[in-house]
Amino acid sequence: MSKPQPLILLSFLLLAVVLIVLPHGLSYSQREILVFLTINILVVSSYRLLTLTGEWSLGHIVMMGVGAYGSALYTKELGVPVPISMILGALTAGIIAWGLSFPLFRMKGFYFLIGSFAAGEIIRLLWKRFRDPFGGPKGIKRIDPFPDIDFGFVRIDFFDPVNYYYFALIIVILCLVILWRIEKSMIGLTFHAVHWQDKLAESTGVNVRAYRTLALVISATFAGLAGTLLAHYIGTVNPNVFDIEQMVFVLTWAIVGGTTTIYGPIIGCIILTALNEIVLREIGLEQGRPLVYGLILIASVLFMPKGLEDVVKKVIELMKQHVFRGRIKDV
Amino acid sequence: MSDILIVSDLGKQFGGIKAVDGLSFAVREGDIHGLIGPNGAGKTTTFNLISGFYKPTHGYVKFFDEEISGLRMHHVARKGVIRTFQHSTLFAELTVLDNVLVGTHMMFKPSLTAAFLGRERQSRAKAIERANEVLEFFGLQAFVDQLAGELSHGHQRALGMAVAMASQPKILLLDEPFTGMNPEETQTMMGLMGKLRDTGITLLLVEHDMTAIMGLCDRITVMNFGKLLTEGKPLEIRNHPDVIEAYLGKQKNAS
Numbered sequence: 001m002s003k004p005q006p007l008i009l010l011s012f013l014l015l016a017v018v019l020i021v022l023p024h025g026l027s028y029s030q031r032e033i034l035v036f037l038t039i040n041i042l043v044v045s046s047y048r049l050l051t052l053t054g055e056w057s058l059g060h061i062v063m064m065g066v067g068a069y070g071s072a073l074y075t076k077e078l079g080v081p082v083p084i085s086m087i088l089g090a091l092t093a094g095i096i097a098w099g100l101s102f103p104l105f106r107m108k109g110f111y112f113l114i115g116s117f118a119a120g121e122i123i124r125l126l127w128k129r130f131r132d133p134f135g136g137p138k139g140i141k142r143i144d145p146f147p148d149i150d151f152g153f154v155r156i157d158f159f160d161p162v163n164y165y166y167f168a169l170i171i172v173i174l175c176l177v178i179l180w181r182i183e184k185s186m187i188g189l190t191f192h193a194v195h196w197q198d199k200l201a202e203s204t205g206v207n208v209r210a211y212r213t214l215a216l217v218i219s220a221t222f223a224g225l226a227g228t229l230l231a232h233y234i235g236t237v238n239p240n241v242f243d244i245e246q247m248v249f250v251l252t253w254a255i256v257g258g259t260t261t262i263y264g265p266i267i268g269c270i271i272l273t274a275l276n277e278i279v280l281r282e283i284g285l286e287q288g289r290p291l292v293y294g295l296i297l298i299a300s301v302l303f304m305p306k307g308l309e310d311v312v313k314k315v316i317e318l319m320k321q322h323v324f325r326g327r328i329k330d331v
Numbered sequence: 332m333s334d335i336l337i338v339s340d341l342g343k344q345f346g347g348i349k350a351v352d353g354l355s356f357a358v359r360e361g362d363i364h365g366l367i368g369p370n371g372a373g374k375t376t377t378f379n380l381i382s383g384f385y386k387p388t389h390g391y392v393k394f395f396d397e398e399i400s401g402l403r404m405h406h407v408a409r410k411g412v413i414r415t416f417q418h419s420t421l422f423a424e425l426t427v428l429d430n431v432l433v434g435t436h437m438m439f440k441p442s443l444t445a446a447f448l449g450r451e452r453q454s455r456a457k458a459i460e461r462a463n464e465v466l467e468f469f470g471l472q473a474f475v476d477q478l479a480g481e482l483s484h485g486h487q488r489a490l491g492m493a494v495a496m497a498s499q500p501k502i503l504l505l506d507e508p509f510t511g512m513n514p515e516e517t518q519t520m521m522g523l524m525g526k527l528r529d530t531g532i533t534l535l536l537v538e539h540d541m542t543a544i545m546g547l548c549d550r551i552t553v554m555n556f557g558k559l560l561t562e563g564k565p566l567e568i569r570n571h572p573d574v575i576e577a578y579l580g581k582q583k584n585a586s
Contacts, residue, residue: 178447185446186432186439186455189425193433196422203382203416204498205408205437214443 019169023162030277031161037273038168039229042175044253044265046222049179051259052188053215054195055112058247059100059120060223065242066093066123067224068231072143073133082146086228093224094217096123101213117244127239139238146232158233168229175222180262182218191215245290252293256300258307267308272296335360335533336381336412336502341390341400342557343376350376352557353390358502358550363524363534365544367568368554369577374537375417377554378506381535382414383407394502409437411501415491415508423480427471430479430490431462434497462497469493469523485516489523496527503527505536509543521547545569553577 023031047060071089074080080088100119107115127134134140146158146167158164182188190211193201198208231237249272257268272293280286300307334357343351351373358364366374379385381392383404392400399407422430439458445451466472469489474482479490488508495503508524509517521543528534538544544551545565553560553568555577561568568574 181449182443182446185451186436186441186458187443187446189429189432190436190441192425192429193422196424197420199384199404200416200420200422200494201433201436202404203408203414204434204494205405205413206433207405 020166023165028161031165033273033277035161035165035168035233036230037270038165038172039226039233040250040253040273041266041269042172042226042229043223044250044257044269045176045179045262046219046226047250047254048259048262048265049182049191049222050215050219051254052183052191052195053212055108055212055216056251057216058113058117058244058251059123060116060219061242061244061247061250062120062123063093063097063220064223064227064230065127065237065239066096066220067227068237068242069127069134069140069227070224071228072140072231072237075144076140077133082144082232086225086232089228089231090221090225093227094221097220098213098217101216104216105209105212120247121244124239124242135238137239139236139241141236143231143235143237145235164233168233171225171229175225176262179218179222183262187211187214248290249293252297256296256304256308258309260306261309261313263312264307264309267312271308333360334358335395336535337393338377338381339391339393341377341380341392342388343373343380343385344388349557351380351387354554354557354559355390356552356559356562358533358535360533361528361531362549363528363536363547365548365551365565366535366537366554367539367541367544367551368560372554372577373557374554375506376557378414378504378537381407382412382504408498411499412504413495413498413500413502414504415495415506417506417510421479421487421491421494423478425479426476427466427479427482427490428459428462428475431465431493431497432458434465434494435461437498465493465497468496468526484511485513485519488512488516488520492523492527496532500532502533502535505534505538507537507539509538509540512540517543 023034026034043060043064047057050057050060067089069089070092071082071085074085074088075082100116104112104115104119127139128137130136146164148158149156156163158167183191190201190206193206194208194211201211202208227237227242230241253268253272254265255268256272257266258264275296276286276289276292280289280292285292304310336358338357339355341351341354342349354373354377366377368374376385380387380400383399383402383406386401390400391398394410394412397410399410399412402410422433425433435458438461439454441454442451445454463472463475466475469492471486471490471493474486479487482490492503492505492508505524509520512520517540524534524536524547536544536548548565550562551565551568552562553571553574560573560577561571563571
């Protein structure tokens with residue numbers, strides 16, 4: 001941060017322009033996919049915060065569901081206005097995660113993974129089992145959409161995917177900034193410490209359990225927020241949206257992208273979604289998505305164990321060298 | 332000088348094995364206190380009991396007249412009892428500076444709201460200042476940005492102590508700090524420990540390296556089979572028949 005770096009500023013500007021213009025070059029159905037992609041980026045980024053502490057959960061997608069169900073129910077049953085219900089839904093996911101942390105953090109590593117899967121399935125099956133208030137297997141329908149905003153001169157209608165995309169994009173970027181700040185803060189450092197040497201961290205006075213719980217709760221809250229974004233867009237939630245298949249997709253995004261940088265999972269999510277929606281749809285193979293994802297997962301673990309982010313790092317490194325050399329030639 | 336750490340009738344049983352059995356000793360403030368004994372005597376278990384890694388089966392540990400046995404590890408640490416680990420237990424994937432910053436955790440508790448709002452520059456600057464002080468003390472300031480895992484063995488051990496030191500201990504428990512060191516590194520480390528004591532920190536160390544132990548310690552406690560064998564000044568210990576027997580075995584008559 002010693003001096004302003006015009007190159008970085010320029011690339012951010014370019015990215016902003018691309019993000020703003022992007023939906024206008026797409027078909028209607030592609031715009032819808034863009035909205036889902038934006039939401040999924042928040043899901044996978046919040047998931048990464050948990051992986052910072054070294055724990056991998058299989059219940060993350062259910063936390064997203066808790067947010068979605070929560071927000072839907074608050075609006076439908078209690079008449080809470082939508083923007084507030086979204087915040088409440090996200091907080092509900094955080095609170096549920098906090099409750100689950102007590103049994104789950106008696107375990108570590110693989111056992112935590114299995115435990116989180118079981119806990120998630122319990123919640124999911126509760127949604128299925130109880131028609132009142134969760135709507136049973138069919139879920140909740142006709143969820144209130146995000147209210148239109150009327151400025152007088154323009155009216156923003158959030159049924160339109162482009163408008164909803166902008167809305168979701170702003171929320172997601174805000175969340176990413178917060179997640180990034182947490183990671184770069186002393187709390188993030190402590191997360192890393194808990195990951196690599198929990199005993200040493202504990203011996204310097206770090207309450208390891210509290211920090212694991214904190215990571216779980218924060219990641220669940222943001223996943224819950226992503227869930228509310230989804231619920232008020234598609235207008236319906238059901239238990240199958242948040243099943244293990246979906247969780248495996250999130251895992252695949254994170255693993256293929258890599259989790260050591262903040263952009264790794266995002267790249268994984270974007271590239272795999274593009275692959276799914278453009279390539280597979282084109283050749284009529286979108287039903288084979290789990291199969292293709294499985295193959296990609298295996299291939300990436302074998303041939304690209306550090307993820308796509310490592311490729312990006314190398315490209316940046318190469319570019320830097322190139323620029324550097326160019327400068328020397330200029331002199 | 333008064334006793335700051337009192338171990339009384341301490342016992343730990345693993346199944347049928349009594350790893351520590353009725354151990355009592357006291358550490359005086361400002362001393363370098365050695366805890367020695369043959370392999371399997373229960374020294375590391377004793378350390379784990381004091382630092383809260385294990386809960387004792389019976390007996391207690393008191394620190395400044397306050398019982399600390401049975402507390403969880405981070406609570407014990409917050410009382411000022413900081414331990415290091417055998418081998419080079421470090422955050423190998425983090426930089427040297429970040430390692431020590433984790434050590435400052437107790438002094439500068441991170442706040443979530445500050446992190447949310449990006450407003451922890453001040454406390455972070457102070458933490459970094461503290462970390463740099465400690466790194467200078469251990470002669471590590473040249474390696475600040477290096478990954479801890481890439482340091483030489485001697486430097487890694489010093490960093491391990493720096494992490495502990497950053498958390499402002501009143502007593503430092505060092506578990507085999509000299510293991511795997513060459514004589515030169517041992518000398519440097521001994522110098523560091525002397526310096527540490529001069530800053531007013533009490534040291535309790537488990538060690539096998541007898542030159543280091545005899546040269547450094549003010550008092551030595553000898554353990555065997557989980558029990559206290561004897562206690563005394565280095566010279567007394569060196570010539571104590573029981574200690575010689577514990578280490579070398581009983582002298583047999585050749586008749």
